[in-house]
Amino acid sequence: MKNRIAGIAAALLVAVPALAASSSSPAPQFALAARGGSEVNLAQYKGQVVMINFWASWCGPCRTEMPLLESIYKKYHKAGFTLLGVNVEPDSKAADDWLKQTPVSFPILYDKESKVSKLYDVSGMPSTVIIDRKGNLRVLHHGYKPGDENEYLDNIQKLIRE
Numbered sequence: 001m002k003n004r005i006a007g008i009a010a011a012l013l014v015a016v017p018a019l020a021a022s023s024s025s026p027a028p029q030f031a032l033a034a035r036g037g038s039e040v041n042l043a044q045y046k047g048q049v050v051m052i053n054f055w056a057s058w059c060g061p062c063r064t065e066m067p068l069l070e071s072i073y074k075k076y077h078k079a080g081f082t083l084l085g086v087n088v089e090p091d092s093k094a095a096d097d098w099l100k101q102t103p104v105s106f107p108i109l110y111d112k113e114s115k116v117s118k119l120y121d122v123s124g125m126p127s128t129v130i131i132d133r134k135g136n137l138r139v140l141h142h143g144y145k146p147g148d149e150n151e152y153l154d155n156i157q158k159l160i161r162e
Contacts, residue, residue: 052120
């Protein structure tokens with residue numbers, strides 16, 4: 001019986017990420033303050049493939065991932081792709097200070113009260129979602145380890161072609 005339960009649990013652990021990656025439900029809409037003072041609304045990007053990366057300046061994997069995200073953004077933004085970096089810290093000063101050392105050209109948004117993070121079921125840093133051109137959530141990825149950017153690229157390329 002223990003082996004059967006363990007097998008079921010293992011199957012669920014494998015199936016859950018696959019289900020998240022193949023989901024196609026409408027992405028929750030939001031508007032957040034952006035670095036520089038403007039407000040960014042997800043709806044303004046309908047018709048594009050959108051990656052939202054939830055991050056924090058204290059998060060080591062986020063710091064490692066950020067330059068890779070910048071290179072993905074630079075490579076694909078002219079092909080109908082955008083990337084929104086959503087900082088989840090209650091005080092954005094640490095994020096702003098860190099971004100002075102590691103600048104990015106994609107929009108940085110501030111989710112100081114974690115309202116958007118909760119909409120997207122963010123449970124750890126970093127977390128990344130990818131939304132298709134129709135506004136449907138297609139990928140939910142938790143964490144970062146070297147090589148995950150290849151999964152991002154595969155999904156972005158596929159969705160740009162759709």
